[in-house]
Amino acid sequence: MSTTSIEHEDLAEDLRRIRLAGRLDMVGVGEIEMRFTSLAASKPMKVLVDLTGVSFLASVGLRCIIHSAKALEQKGGKLVLLLGDNTVVRGTLDTVGVSEIIPVCHDEAAAMDALAG
Numbered sequence: 099m100s101t102t103s104i105e106h107e108d109l110a111e112d113l114r115r116i117r118l119a120g121r122l123d124m125v126g127v128g129e130i131e132m133r134f135t136s137l138a139a140s141k142p143m144k145v146l147v148d149l150t151g152v153s154f155l156a157s158v159g160l161r162c163i164i165h166s167a168k169a170l171e172q173k174g175g176k177l178v179l180l181l182g183d184n185t186v187v188r189g190t191l192d193t194v195g196v197s198e199i200i201p202v203c204h205d206e207a208a209a210m211d212a213l214a215g
Contacts, residue, residue, distance in 0.1 A: 101120050101121045101123070101125055101126045101129065102118065102119065102120035102121055102122060102125075102126030102127070102129050102130050103117075103118070103119045103120055103130075103151075104116065104117070104118055104119075104130040104133055104134055104137075105117045106137050109146075112142075112143045112144055113143065113144045113145075113146070113213070114137065114138075114143055114144070114145050114146070115145075115146045115148060116134065116137050116138060116145060116146070116147050116148065117148040117150075117151065118130070118134070118147065118148065118149055118151065118152055119151030119152060119153075120151070120152065120153060121152075121153055121154040121156075122152055122154065122155045122156060122158070122159025122162070123154055123156040123158065123159065124156065124158050126154075126159070127156075127158045127159050127162050131162050134162060134166065135162070135165070135166050135169070138166040138167075138169075138170060138177060139166045139167075139169040139170040139173070139175070139177075141173065141175070142170070142173040142174035142175040143170075143175045144175060144176050144177075144178075144213040144214075145170060145175065145176070145177045145178070146178055146180055146206075146209050146210070146213060147163065147177060147178070147179050147180065148180045148182075149179055149180060149181055149184060149187050150180060150181065150182035150183075150184050152184065152186075152187050153186065154186065155186070155187045155190045155191070160190070160191075160194060160196065163177075163179070163196075163200070164196070164199060164200065167199065167200045168199075176213055177200060178200070178201045178202075178203060178209045178212045178213050179191070179196070179200055179201065179202045179203065179209075180203055180204075180205075180206060180209045181202060181203065181204050182204065182205070183204070188202075188204075
């Protein structure tokens with residue numbers, strides 16, 4: 099049984115939304131890592147990663163996201179995280195200091211502004 103899901107939609111030619119849901123632990127990341135990396139970092143574009151449906155974020159999930167964000171940045175793209183009111187993921191990201199590396203936004207308007215800037 100799958101513990102994690104991944105969906106994506108292209109909002110524009112250079113703008114993609116990736117929705118992750120479930121547990122981003124060792125098993126969950128194993129299920130989606132190759133697809134996530136391909137969707138997030140295969141070409142220079144703006145990528146909004148929606149984590150509002152993530153119920154648990156382990157260090158392996160953080161590594162996957164940070165690795166893709168850095169690979170995308172090297173290609174000239176940008177990755178932003180959308181949290182909504184997900185306090186579980188927000189706590190993990192705040193503890194680790196991810197916002198120093200990747201913009202972390204709490205609503206879609208702020209995320210789109212971060213991608214535009």
